[in-house]
Amino acid sequence: FRSHLIDTMEMWKFGDYKNYTSLKLLAYVLGIPSPKDDIDGTMVSSVFWEEKNLERIRNYCEKDVKTTVQVFLKLNGLSVIEDDKTSFSRK
Numbered sequence: 387f388r389s390h391l392i393d394t395m396e397m398w399k400f401g402d403y404k405n406y407t408s409l410k411l412l413a414y415v416l417g418i419p420s421p422k423d424d425i426d427g428t429m430v431s432s433v434f435w436e437e438k439n440l441e442r443i444r445n446y447c448e449k450d451v452k453t454t455v456q457v458f459l460k461l462n463g464l465s466v467i468e469d470d471k472t473s474f475s476r477k
Contacts, residue, residue, distance in 0.1 A: 392458065394412070394454055394457045394458050394461060409421065409422075409450065409453055409454065409457070410422045410426070412457055413453050413456070413457060416456075416457060416460045416461075417460075418453060418456045418457060418460065418466065419453075420453075421446070421449035421450050421452065421453040422449075423449075424442065424445065424446060425442065425443075425446050426446075430443055430446065433446075448474050451474075452469070452472055455467065
């Protein structure tokens with residue numbers, strides 16, 4: 387099975403496989419608010435195991451998704467989506 391994925395990091399790197407650019411830095415360079423205003427990926431484990439705070443982790447993940455979409459749009463020369471025009475379905 388081969389899926390068609392679009393990787394914003396690969397788009398930014400232009401084929402450079404030696405270096406890594408974080409989503410936080412990429413968002414900053416493109417003028418997009420940082421998704422890392424509360425926690426980052428290195429903190430998820432402790433927030434889960436020590437704080438038992440799934441809501442905080444959910445918010446972190448949602449911000450990452452929104453930021454990734456905004457980065458994708460910017461890298462393709464498209465307008466970003468206003469924050470008040472986005473929502474997540476919670477089932």
